[in-house]
Amino acid sequence: xxxxxxxxxxxxxxxxxxxxxxxxxxxxxxxxxxxxxxxxxxxxxxxxxxxxxxxxxxxxxxxxxxxxxxxxxxxxxxxxxxxxxxxxxxxxxxxxxxxxxxxxxxxxxxxxxxxxxxxxxxxxxxxxxxxxxxxxxxxxxxxxxxxxxxxxxxxxxxxxxxxxxxxxxxxxxxxxxxxxxxxxxxxxxxxxxxxxxxxxxxxxxxxxxxxxxxxxxxxxxxxxxxxxxxxxxxxxxxxxxxxxxxxxxxxxxxxxxxxxxxxxxxxxxxxxxxxxxxxxxxxxxxxxxxxxxxxxxxxxxxxxxxxxxxxxxxxxxxxxxxxxxxxxxxxxxxxxxxxxxxxxxxxxxxxxxxxxxxxxxxxxxxxxxxxxxxxxxxxxxxxxxxxxxxxxxxxxxxxxxxxxxxxxxxxxxxxxxxxxxxxxxxxxxxxxxxxxxxxxxxxxxxxxxxxxxxxxxxxxxxxxxxxxxxxxxxxxxxxxxxxxxx
Ligand code: SF4
Numbered sequence: 001x002x003x004x005x006x007x008x009x010x011x012x013x014x015x016x017x018x019x020x021x022x023x024x025x026x027x028x029x030x031x032x033x034x035x036x037x038x039x040x041x042x043x044x045x046x047x048x049x050x051x052x053x054x055x056x057x058x059x060x061x062x063x064x065x066x067x068x069x070x071x072x073x074x075x076x077x078x079x080x081x082x083x084x085x086x087x088x089x090x091x092x093x094x095x096x097x098x099x100x101x102x103x104x105x106x107x108x109x110x111x112x113x114x115x116x117x118x119x120x121x122x123x124x125x126x127x128x129x130x131x132x133x134x135x136x137x138x139x140x141x142x143x144x145x146x147x148x149x150x151x152x153x154x155x156x157x158x159x160x161x162x163x164x165x166x167x168x169x170x171x172x173x174x175x176x177x178x179x180x181x182x183x184x185x186x187x188x189x190x191x192x193x194x195x196x197x198x199x200x201x202x203x204x205x206x207x208x209x210x211x212x213x214x215x216x217x218x219x220x221x222x223x224x225x226x227x228x229x230x231x232x233x234x235x236x237x238x239x240x241x242x243x244x245x246x247x248x249x250x251x252x253x254x255x256x257x258x259x260x261x262x263x264x265x266x267x268x269x270x271x272x273x274x275x276x277x278x279x280x281x282x283x284x285x286x287x288x289x290x291x292x293x294x295x296x297x298x299x300x301x302x303x304x305x306x307x308x309x310x311x312x313x314x315x316x317x318x319x320x321x322x323x324x325x326x327x328x329x330x331x332x333x334x335x336x337x338x339x340x341x342x343x344x345x346x347x348x349x350x351x352x353x354x355x356x357x358x359x360x361x362x363x364x365x366x367x368x369x370x371x372x373x374x375x376x377x378x379x380x381x382x383x384x385x386x387x388x389x390x391x392x393x394x395x396x397x398x399x400x401x402x403x404x405x406x407x408x409x410x411x412x413x414x415x416x417x418x419x420x421x422x423x424x425x426x427x428x429x430x431x432x433x434x435x436x437x438x439x440x441x442x443x444x445x446x447x448x449x450x451x452x453x454x455x456x457x458x459x460x461x462x463x464x465x466x467x468x469x470x471x472x473x474x475x476x477x478x479x480x481x482x483x484x485x486x
Contacts, residue, residue: 015042015043015044015045016044016045016053016054016055016131017044017045017046017047017052017053017054017055018036018039018044018045018046018047018053018054018055018056018057018127019046019047019048019049019050019052019053019055019056019057020032020035020036020046020056020057020058020059020093021050021056021057021058021059021074022059022060023058023059023060023061023067023068023070023071023074024059024060024061024063024067024094024095025061025063026182026229026231026271027182027184027231027232027233028059028060028061028094028095029182030169030172030182030183030184030231031059031093031094031117031120031169031184032057032059032093033172033173033182034120034121034168034169034170034171034172035057035059035093035120035123035124036172036173037171037172037173038120038121038123038124038171039055039123039124039127040173041124041171042124042128044127050078050081051081053088054087054088054089054131055088055089055091055127055131056078056081056088056089056090056091057090057091057092057093057113057123057127058071058074058075058091058092058093059092059093059094060092060093060094060095060096060097061094061095061096062095062096062098062099062100062197062201062375063095063196063197063198063375064370064373065373065375066373067096068096071092071096072108075090075092075108075111076108078090078110079108079110082110086134087134087135089112089113089127089130089131089134090108090110090111090112090113091111091112091113091114091115091123091126091127092104092111092113092114092115093113093115093120093123094115094116094117094120094201095117095197095198095201095202096201097114097115097116097117097159098116098117098118098159098200098201098202099197099200099201099376100114101114101116101157101159102114102157105155105157111155112130112134112154112155112156113126113127113130113155113156113157114155114156114157114158114159115156115157115158115159116158116159116160116201117165117187117201117202117203118160118161118162118165118187118203119158119159119160119162119165120165120168120169121165121168122158126156126158129156130154130156133154161203164206165187165206166184166186166187166188166206166207166208167208167209167212169184169187170184170208170212170216171216172220174220174223174224174225175425177224177425177450177453177454178224178225178454179224179225179226179227179422179423179424179453179454179455180225180226180227180228180229180422180424180437181220181225181227181228181229182228182229182231183213183216183217183220183228183229183230183231184208184231184232185207185208185213185230185231185232185235185238185255186205186206186207186208186232186233186234186235186238186239187202187203187205187206187232187233188202188203188204188205188206188233189202189204189205189233189234190204190205191234191274191312192312193301193311193312193313194310194311194312194378194379194380194383195311195341195344195372195375195378195380196375196378197375197376197377197378198233200377202233205234205237205240205241207232207238207239207240207241207242207243207251209243210239210243210251210254210255210258213230213255213258213259214258214259214262217259217262217265218262221262221263221264221265222264224454225265226264226265226266226267226422226454226456227265227266227267227268227269227293227422228259228265228267228268228269229269229270229271230255230256230259230268230269230270230271231270231271232270232272233272234272234273234274234277235252235270235271235272235273236250236252236270236273236274236277236278236282237252237274237277238250238251238252238255239251239252239254239255248281249281250277250279250281250282252270252277252282253281253282253285256268256270256282256285256289256292257285257289260289260291260292265291266291266422266456267291267293267422267439268289268291268292268293269292269293269295269441271297272297272298272299272339273296273297273298274299275298275299275300275313275315275319275320275323276314276315278298278323278327283326283327283330284330286327286330286331286334287330287331293439293440293441294331294333294334294335294439294440295334295335295336295337295365295439295440295441296327296334296335296336296337297336297337297338297339298320298323298324298336298337298338299338299339300320300338300339300340300355300358300367301313301339301340301341302317302340302341302344302347302351302354302355303317303354303355303356303357303358303359304317304347304350304351304352304354304355305317305318306346306351307344307346307347307351307355310344310345310346310380310383311341311344311380312379317354317358320358321358321361321362324336324362333440334440335365335366335410335440335441335442336362336364336365337364337365337366337367337368337441338362338364338367338368339367339368339370340355340359340367340368340369340370340399341370341371341372342355342369342370342371342372342392342395342396342399343371343372343387343391343392343395343396344372344380344387345372345380345383345384345385345386345387346383346384346385346387347372347387347395352395355399356398356399356402359399359402359403359406360402360406363406363409363410364403364406364407365406365407365410365440365442366403366407366410366466367399367403367407369396369399369400369403370396371389371392371393371395371396372387372392374386404466405466407466407467408464408465408466410442411442411464411465411466411468411469412464414438414442414461414464414469415461415462415463415464415469416460416461416462417460417461418458418459418460418461418474419438419439419442419444419458419459419461419469419471420438420439420456420457420458421436421437421438421444421446421456421457421458421459421473422436422437422454422455422456423435423436423448423452423453423454423455423456423457424436424437424453425450425453425454426450426453427445430445433445433446433447433448434446434447434448434450434452434453435468436459438469442468442469443467443468443469444459444461444468444469444470444471445468445469445470445471446459446470446471446472446473447472448473452473457473457474458473458474459471459472459473459474460472460473460474
């Protein structure tokens with residue numbers, strides 16, 4: 001290792017700044033917020049851009065190949081910052097870190113930290129250790145021959161399991177006037193769908209207690225939150241291994257009831273449920289609990305029973321259709337969205353047609369369509385009859401056209417109506433306007449003052465496309481249960 005003679009003068013600021021970027025779903029976002037909270041609790045500041053941060057963390061999902069590749073590409077590009085600002089700490093967090101572990105250090109020598117899904121609560125400790133270690137060693141002039149890999153202590157890798165880690169995702173920073181929040185109620189999944197890496201990256205199902213979740217939601221509501229989304233990989237199977245049924249109600253329905261009782265909470269959502277856990281008690285809850293918003297996201301994955309079986313999804317297309325029918329009967333006007341995979345191994349043209357027909361029949365409000373991508377160490381990756389990429393792409397584009405059409409129709413049905421909207425603040429795509437969501441989770445864009453952020457009021461819908469609604473605020477109201485139900 002090169003001799004570094006001069007003392008560090010880079011840390012003139014009282015506390016370092018951190019930048020955290022998330023590639024993935026709401027669960028990944030929620031995990032990132034927990035890490036941000038723990039760093040801010042120690043006095044770290046959040047940086048707006050990575051090139052002004054002293055700690056750069058990438059939290060990446062590994063369910064889809066795209067997030068994985070994006071995060072790797074991003075970290076590769078950050079190597080430039082590592083050269084210019086050698087005191088900066090770089091880390092990977094989350095599912096991808098869990099799946100790849102120490103191997104992430106091999107081709108990216110500037111990476112200092114790899115922390116898996118059961119250790120988010122340790123990130124602040126590790127970051128502090130690395131920041132201090134570098135502060136003691138890095139000078140303004142760095143020997144070009146210097147290698148971070150010379151000293152093994154420069155890297156920290158922790159992807160071990162930890163009992164009780166599901167209880168550690170429980171605090172978050174709120175922005176001024178923030179009125180929506182995600183609450184993680186469980187970690188892991190025991191379902192072992194053959195395409196999915198989650199059971200490996202998140203471990204077995206572990207649920208928080210009802211009391212703990214209620215405590216967190218109550219605290220959020222006291223700080224101004226009006227809408228909470230309960231998160232879990234199979235959210236409706238929450239608590240099934242530790243919390244007994246009461247009056248034939250599943251632990252998840254018991255939790256919904258307990259959260260629903262919190263005064264001041266206006267809207268309650270959950271994602272993502274598994275079709276097999278959507279039983280009568282949950283459908284009844286949709287009818288009984290008015291704070292439950294009129295939107296459910298129910299992953300379909302395929303319309304072919306042969307493919308569903310190969311995916312290890314324990315339902316049939318007929319059962320899925322029946323479930324959607326019962327939900328729509330229970331809650332009129334409820335929005336239903338889904339996830340679909342095209343090009344799963346063995347999917348023939350007629351299997352794909354069954355999926356397409358089912359999507360046409362159900363008329364989802366929206367759907368995420370994914371091309372199947374093999375994930376390491378999953379059964380589907382080893383299956384014969386892998387579908388060629390051009391065929392996957394063709395089916396993907398074709399199905400997107402069907403979904404876009406039904407999403408467009410769903411939006412157009414709302415033109416001319418006054419809908420309850422919870423304003424979330426400035427639109428990210430058009431900061432001159434505000435955006436909010438209806439109870440059916442549709443994005444509404446409108447003109448207005450920043451003071452409307454965090455408020456619930458009605459917006460008259462004047463225009464719709466497949467992605468968003470556009471309108472004008474008409475009626476400030478504090479009503480909790482008014483909705484855009486038909
Ligand atoms: S239910 Fe299946 S797809 Fe969903 S997280 Fe579990 S294994 Fe993955």
